[in-house]
Amino acid sequence: MGVRFTVLGPVEVTADGTRLDGLAPRHRAVLAYLLLHARIVLGRDRLIDAVWGPAPPETARSQIHAAVTAIRRVLRRAGAAEVLQTRDAGYVIVPQAGQLDLDEFTGALSAAEDPQRIRAALALWRGEALADVSADYVADARTRLTERRLAAFERLAELELALGRHEHLIDELSAQAAAHPLREKLACHLMRALHLAGRQPDALAVARAFRARLADDQGLDPGHAFTTLEQAILAGDTAPEPAGQGSFLPYDLPDFAGRGNELGHLTHQAGQAAIYTIDGMAGVGKTAFAVHTAHRLAARYPDGRLFVDLRAHTAGQPPLDPAAALDILLRQAGVPADRIPADLAGRCALWRSELAGRRVLVVLDNAAGAEHVRHLLPGAPGSLTLITSRRRLTDLDGARALSMDVFPAADAIALFNGIVGERAERRPLAVLDVLQLCGFLPLAVRIAAARLHHRPQWTVDYLAERLRAERRRLAELSTAERGVAAAFTLSYRQLAADRRRTFRLLGVHPGRDVDPYAAAALAGTDPYEAEEILEDLLDAHMLIQHEPGRYTFHDLLRDHARSLAEPEEASGALTRLAGHHLRTAVVAIGRLFPYSRHLLPAAPPADGPAPEDPVSALAWLDAERANLIACGVQAAADRPRHTTDLAAALYAYLDGHIHHAEALPLYDAAVRAARDPSAQAQALLNQGVMHARLGDHDRAHLHTPRALDLARLAGDRHAEARALCSLGDVAWEAGDIDRAHADYDRSLSLYREVGERRGEAIVLGNLGLVHSRRNRHDLAHQVLDQALALFHDHGIRAGEATVLGNLGLIHERQGDRVRAADHFIRALALFQDLGYRPGETAMLAHLGRLGPRR
Structure with a gap:
C-alpha cells in the first residue's frame, strides 16, 4: 500500500496501512496545511499566518521549523522522504498518485455524472475533515471541504433520482437533511424521493418542517425551486424526469461575472453551428463560461443537457478515455447499463443513434485534444456540443472556435468587487x-x-503588497482546494519533454518577448525547431502572441516557468542568449553605422540569419531593444563582460535614435560591471551622455575627470577623445570659452587620429558654437557645415537636427530671420520624425520667437 496521507477525517500518515506516530498536534496542523496546498510552495510566513493568524507567538518560526523536522522524520520512517521538499521560497509537499485522500476525492468527483464514482469519492471520508487539528486556518478549510462533500452528495441524489432509484435514497437523504436542516436542496431531494415512493404526506411534512425552521432561524422563505416542487407535490403531478431529458450540467456560479461579448456571440451563433470549441490558458474560466452558457441555452435543447469531464488536466487522474466518456454520456441520455456495448465502436454507433432526431446540448469539458473528443461528437444536426480545452483544437473540421483571453478590466473589477464587497x-x-x-x-x-x-x-492595499513579492505571488494565489500554480503545473505536465524544457528556459529570459532565434539560443537548438516548439506552446496556451513571429508569457505563467528552471540550466541558457544578442547586435550596428565598426567589441559571426542592410538592422534593433537592455542589466553580476560589451555595441544606436531614458539602466549596469580601465572609462562616459541627453548635466559630467584618467591609463585614445569633449562641455556650461575651445581642439585631433567620424562631427558642432560666441560667424558656419555633412553622410539624423538648430541660432544672431527659420523648420521635421520631444519643443520655441514669416 505504501505511504498514505489523509485529511478527510483525522490527519494521519500511514505506511502499508499502519498509522505512524511521532507527530504532535501542531505538527499535524502544519502537515495538513501543506497537504491542502499540495504541490504549491509555501513560505514560512504563509505557514505562520495559517497556523496562528494575525497574532503569532515569538517562537512561531522555530515552531514551524520543528514541525517540518518532525514531519521529515516520520516520512523517512515511511521511506518517502522525497515527498516533502525544501525550495528557495519555502516548503512543498508532492504526494504521488494514490497517496492523498483529498486528491482521490477530487479526482473521483471529476467524473461527477457517474453515481458509482461519486459514491466511491464519498466513501473516502472517515468523519469530519481535519478532525484532530486545531489552527487558525482549520475552520475555513473544514467548511469548504464539508461544502464539497455535501454538494457531491446532492449531485449523487439528483442523478439517482433521475434514474428512478428513489427508494434506497430515502434513508440517506433523511439522515443528511437532519444533519443539515437549513439546506434547501437536501430538503427538495428528500421531498421528491418520498413523493416518488408514494409517500405524499411525508413529503409535505418535510416541506412544512423546512419552512418553519427556515422562518424561525433566519426569518426567510424558501426559494423558487422549493415552492415549485411543493406545489407540484400538492397537485400530485410530480414524476421522475423522463430518461434522457434531464439536466446533468454542473452548478452555475451565482457570481459569474463578465464575458458579455463572448456570451452574446456564442448564444447568437449557437443555432448556426453544431460544435463550438472554447480554448484558453489554465485559469481563464473556460469551464465556468461553458457551463454558464449551457444553462443560458438549456431551453433550446429540451431532449437533455449532458456533461462529462474528460479530465485532461485533473490532478492525480489520467484523462478519461473515449469509451468511458461514452458510457457516462449514454447513461445520462437514458440508455440502461445492460444495453451499452463494451467496445468503443459499438458505443459510438449507439451514441449517434440515440441522439439522431433529438435536440441535446452536450458539454465535453477539459479535453486533451481533437482525438480525445472525436468519437464523442453527435452524428446528426440539431444538437450542440461545447468543448473546452487548454489547447486549440484546430483539427476538428467544421467546429467554430472561441479563444478566451484574460478578463478586461471592467469584468475583473465586477468579479472582485462582487466577492469582496464594500472594502x-x-x-x-x-x-x-x-x-x-x-x-x-x-x-x-x-x-x-x-x-x-x-x-x-486585511485591506485591499495589504493584499496588493503581498502579491507584489514575485517569489511568493503564486503561493498567495492558492486556497486549500485550488491554486493558479497547481493549474499551471497540470498544463506543464501535459507537454512533451522538449516543450517542458523550452518553457522553463523561456521563463528565465528577463525581457518581454522572444523570436525563434532567441528561443533557439536559450534552448540550444536551431531556429526552425524552436519555432515549432513555440507554436506548439502557443496552441497549448502556455504562450501568447501579440504580433507575428514574437512570443511572450502571461505574467503569472512567466513566474511559474521561472520557478521551474534549475539554476545550472538557467545559467547555461542565459549564457547562450547573451552570445546570440551580442553577435547579432554587432552585425546590426555595423550595418547601421558602418563608420563605427572599428569601435565595436569583438564577437564571433552571428548564429543564423543576421541583418543584411540598414533597414533590417534597424528593424531588429527596434524589435529587440527592450530585451537587449533587460538582458544586459541582468548580466551585470554574473556575466559582466557581456554587459559592458553590449552597452558599448549599442551606444551609437541608443544615442542616435533617442532612446536615452530606456538606455540609462543599461549604462548604470555597465558602470557597475566594468572591470578594466578602458571599459570603465567608456562606461562612465556613456552613462554621462545619457544623463546629459536627459537634461541632468550635473550627473552627466560628475565622473568625466576619472574617465579621462582611466582612458589615459589604458591608452584608449578614443575614450580620451570622448572625455576631453565632455570636459569641454563642462567648461562651456561654466562660461569658460577658452578652456572649452582648448578641450574641443584636443578632442578633435584625437578623433581624427582614431578615425571616429561621429565623434569628429560632434566636436565640430561644439566648436561652431564656440566660434559663434566669439562672433567668428564665418568660421562657425564653416565648421558647422562640416559637422552637418558628416552627420548626413553617416545617417546620424539626431546630429543633423542638432546642427541645423545651431545654424538657425547663428543666422538669427546675424539678423537673417528667414534663413534662421528655414533651419529651424528642417530641424523640427527631423526631431518630429525621430520622436524627440525636447528637440521638437526647442525648435517650436525658436520659431515662435521669430514670429510669422514674411
Whole structure:
C-alpha cells in the first residue's frame, strides 16, 4: 500500500496501512496545511499566518521549523522522504498518485455524472475533515471541504433520482437533511424521493418542517425551486424526469461575472453551428463560461443537457478515455447499463443513434485534444456540443472556435468587487493594483478576492503588497482546494519533454518577448525547431502572441516557468542568449553605422540569419531593444563582460535614435560591471551622455575627470577623445570659452587620429558654437557645415537636427530671420520624425520667437 496521507477525517500518515506516530498536534496542523496546498510552495510566513493568524507567538518560526523536522522524520520512517521538499521560497509537499485522500476525492468527483464514482469519492471520508487539528486556518478549510462533500452528495441524489432509484435514497437523504436542516436542496431531494415512493404526506411534512425552521432561524422563505416542487407535490403531478431529458450540467456560479461579448456571440451563433470549441490558458474560466452558457441555452435543447469531464488536466487522474466518456454520456441520455456495448465502436454507433432526431446540448469539458473528443461528437444536426480545452483544437473540421483571453478590466473589477464587497468598492485604485498583479486571470482574481473576503483584518492595499513579492505571488494565489500554480503545473505536465524544457528556459529570459532565434539560443537548438516548439506552446496556451513571429508569457505563467528552471540550466541558457544578442547586435550596428565598426567589441559571426542592410538592422534593433537592455542589466553580476560589451555595441544606436531614458539602466549596469580601465572609462562616459541627453548635466559630467584618467591609463585614445569633449562641455556650461575651445581642439585631433567620424562631427558642432560666441560667424558656419555633412553622410539624423538648430541660432544672431527659420523648420521635421520631444519643443520655441514669416 505504501505511504498514505489523509485529511478527510483525522490527519494521519500511514505506511502499508499502519498509522505512524511521532507527530504532535501542531505538527499535524502544519502537515495538513501543506497537504491542502499540495504541490504549491509555501513560505514560512504563509505557514505562520495559517497556523496562528494575525497574532503569532515569538517562537512561531522555530515552531514551524520543528514541525517540518518532525514531519521529515516520520516520512523517512515511511521511506518517502522525497515527498516533502525544501525550495528557495519555502516548503512543498508532492504526494504521488494514490497517496492523498483529498486528491482521490477530487479526482473521483471529476467524473461527477457517474453515481458509482461519486459514491466511491464519498466513501473516502472517515468523519469530519481535519478532525484532530486545531489552527487558525482549520475552520475555513473544514467548511469548504464539508461544502464539497455535501454538494457531491446532492449531485449523487439528483442523478439517482433521475434514474428512478428513489427508494434506497430515502434513508440517506433523511439522515443528511437532519444533519443539515437549513439546506434547501437536501430538503427538495428528500421531498421528491418520498413523493416518488408514494409517500405524499411525508413529503409535505418535510416541506412544512423546512419552512418553519427556515422562518424561525433566519426569518426567510424558501426559494423558487422549493415552492415549485411543493406545489407540484400538492397537485400530485410530480414524476421522475423522463430518461434522457434531464439536466446533468454542473452548478452555475451565482457570481459569474463578465464575458458579455463572448456570451452574446456564442448564444447568437449557437443555432448556426453544431460544435463550438472554447480554448484558453489554465485559469481563464473556460469551464465556468461553458457551463454558464449551457444553462443560458438549456431551453433550446429540451431532449437533455449532458456533461462529462474528460479530465485532461485533473490532478492525480489520467484523462478519461473515449469509451468511458461514452458510457457516462449514454447513461445520462437514458440508455440502461445492460444495453451499452463494451467496445468503443459499438458505443459510438449507439451514441449517434440515440441522439439522431433529438435536440441535446452536450458539454465535453477539459479535453486533451481533437482525438480525445472525436468519437464523442453527435452524428446528426440539431444538437450542440461545447468543448473546452487548454489547447486549440484546430483539427476538428467544421467546429467554430472561441479563444478566451484574460478578463478586461471592467469584468475583473465586477468579479472582485462582487466577492469582496464594500472594502473593495472604497479602494478602486488598490483593487486595480491587485487585478494587475493577478494578470486579470479570472482564477487568480477569484482566489485573491476569496482570500480577502475571508480575512476581515486585511485591506485591499495589504493584499496588493503581498502579491507584489514575485517569489511568493503564486503561493498567495492558492486556497486549500485550488491554486493558479497547481493549474499551471497540470498544463506543464501535459507537454512533451522538449516543450517542458523550452518553457522553463523561456521563463528565465528577463525581457518581454522572444523570436525563434532567441528561443533557439536559450534552448540550444536551431531556429526552425524552436519555432515549432513555440507554436506548439502557443496552441497549448502556455504562450501568447501579440504580433507575428514574437512570443511572450502571461505574467503569472512567466513566474511559474521561472520557478521551474534549475539554476545550472538557467545559467547555461542565459549564457547562450547573451552570445546570440551580442553577435547579432554587432552585425546590426555595423550595418547601421558602418563608420563605427572599428569601435565595436569583438564577437564571433552571428548564429543564423543576421541583418543584411540598414533597414533590417534597424528593424531588429527596434524589435529587440527592450530585451537587449533587460538582458544586459541582468548580466551585470554574473556575466559582466557581456554587459559592458553590449552597452558599448549599442551606444551609437541608443544615442542616435533617442532612446536615452530606456538606455540609462543599461549604462548604470555597465558602470557597475566594468572591470578594466578602458571599459570603465567608456562606461562612465556613456552613462554621462545619457544623463546629459536627459537634461541632468550635473550627473552627466560628475565622473568625466576619472574617465579621462582611466582612458589615459589604458591608452584608449578614443575614450580620451570622448572625455576631453565632455570636459569641454563642462567648461562651456561654466562660461569658460577658452578652456572649452582648448578641450574641443584636443578632442578633435584625437578623433581624427582614431578615425571616429561621429565623434569628429560632434566636436565640430561644439566648436561652431564656440566660434559663434566669439562672433567668428564665418568660421562657425564653416565648421558647422562640416559637422552637418558628416552627420548626413553617416545617417546620424539626431546630429543633423542638432546642427541645423545651431545654424538657425547663428543666422538669427546675424539678423537673417528667414534663413534662421528655414533651419529651424528642417530641424523640427527631423526631431518630429525621430520622436524627440525636447528637440521638437526647442525648435517650436525658436520659431515662435521669430514670429510669422514674411
